Amino acid sequence: MTGAFLNPPLSPHASDYHSPVLVDRVLEFLSLAPDPGERRIMDGTLGGGGHTEAILRRIPGSVVLGVDRDPAAIREARSRLASFESEGRLQVVEDRFDSVARQVGVAGPVLSGALLDLGVSSRQIDEDGRGFTFRDGAPLDMRMAGEGGSGAEPTAADLLAELDEDELARLFREKGEERGSRALARAVVAARSEAPLRTSDDLVAVIASVYRRPPLAKEKARIFQALRIEVNDEIESLEEALPALRDALLPGGVLVVIAYHSLEDRPVKRTLREWSRSCICPPELPVCRCRGEALGELLTRSVVRPTPQEVAENPRSRSARLRAWRKAP
Numbered sequence: 001m002t003g004a005f006l007n008p009p010l011s012p013h014a015s016d017y018h019s020p021v022l023v024d025r026v027l028e029f030l031s032l033a034p035d036p037g038e039r040r041i042m043d044g045t046l047g048g049g050g051h052t053e054a055i056l057r058r059i060p061g062s063v064v065l066g067v068d069r070d071p072a073a074i075r076e077a078r079s080r081l082a083s084f085e086s087e088g089r090l091q092v093v094e095d096r097f098d099s100v101a102r103q104v105g106v107a108g109p110v111l112s113g114a115l116l117d118l119g120v121s122s123r124q125i126d127e128d129g130r131g132f133t134f135r136d137g138a139p140l141d142m143r144m145a146g147e148g149g150s151g152a153e154p155t156a157a158d159l160l161a162e163l164d165e166d167e168l169a170r171l172f173r174e175k176g177e178e179r180g181s182r183a184l185a186r187a188v189v190a191a192r193s194e195a196p197l198r199t200s201d202d203l204v205a206v207i208a209s210v211y212r213r214p215p216l217a218k219e220k221a222r223i224f225q226a227l228r229i230e231v232n233d234e235i236e237s238l239e240e241a242l243p244a245l246r247d248a249l250l251p252g253g254v255l256v257v258i259a260y261h262s263l264e265d266r267p268v269k270r271t272l273r274e275w276s277r278s279c280i281c282p283p284e285l286p287v288c289r290c291r292g293e294a295l296g297e298l299l300t301r302s303v304v305r306p307t308p309q310e311v312a313e314n315p316r317s318r319s320a321r322l323r324a325w326r327k328a329p
């Protein structure tokens, strides 16, 4: 038997665009969402539509508001899920999920559930022209909205050209947890005075000059990821979206978030824990002066990870960490 016959089976919701992760666990939590006749669920990270398809097929009474800031993802999901859209069970919006979450909650709570599957899709990584990769010759772009954003969004190349040394050092330290952040920032400033950094090779050459050896894949990944997070305002978008989604959830509504690295997971963990505590006063206060009751409960005592079998089938799922929370009834 050849290797091709040994390829592991893919999830029924996988496509050549993206394989959704932890699908059964997502459905398990979203199935707890209240059913006031129609379960309105916001998928803030529609991507190729894998999770949304699973929700629409397997959660009775579900209708989905699918959101993505990437016009290519929107096109893909609409074509895949056209039948649900024409049945009126799917509405698709191209925007940032924090902005949509605020708009959805304006008239009061309406959502039974919400899902954020953070980061980038396999297709975004695999298309060199989008610049999310450090493969040779990829342009330093990394905008999730591509050309279709507000128009004001800088590319990774713009940031490398425009940020001063302190700002670059902060970016590499805070968003890339890079120990040599100052040396790297200094090297970027020196390199760009010779020629602008335009492609992945240009940046990899600067990293190599600081490390005095070719950087390992994981070292490059960390630094490229830091730029991607900054280009797309990812942490700010997440921090704004969480309270907006909480406000948009009906009593008993469920929020599920899948993060792929600690910078994303940390605010999710901290926020969901804080909402689940009945008192958030500083310990030195003799009397409780805060809200005095929990806003809801954590459905995941500890973080949920993919099984070894899922990781074998879909290696890109290996860093996924899921947390779920239910708003007080």
Ligand SMILES: C[S@@+](CC[C@H](N)C(=O)[O-])C[C@H]1O[C@@H](n2cnc3c(N)ncnc32)[C@H](O)[C@@H]1O
Binding pocket: 018, 019, 020, 021, 044, 045, 046, 047, 048, 049, 050, 051, 052, 067, 068, 069, 070, 073, 095, 096, 097, 098, 117, 118, 119, 120, 121, 122, 144, 234, 237, 238
């Ligand atoms: C991991 S993929 C989601 C894959 C999807 N769950 C599926 O099953 O195909 C993340 C998607 O979220 C989108 N995205 C990331 N941050 C976003 C934000 N702040 N607002 C809207 N979309 C965002 C990306 O463009 C990408 O398509």
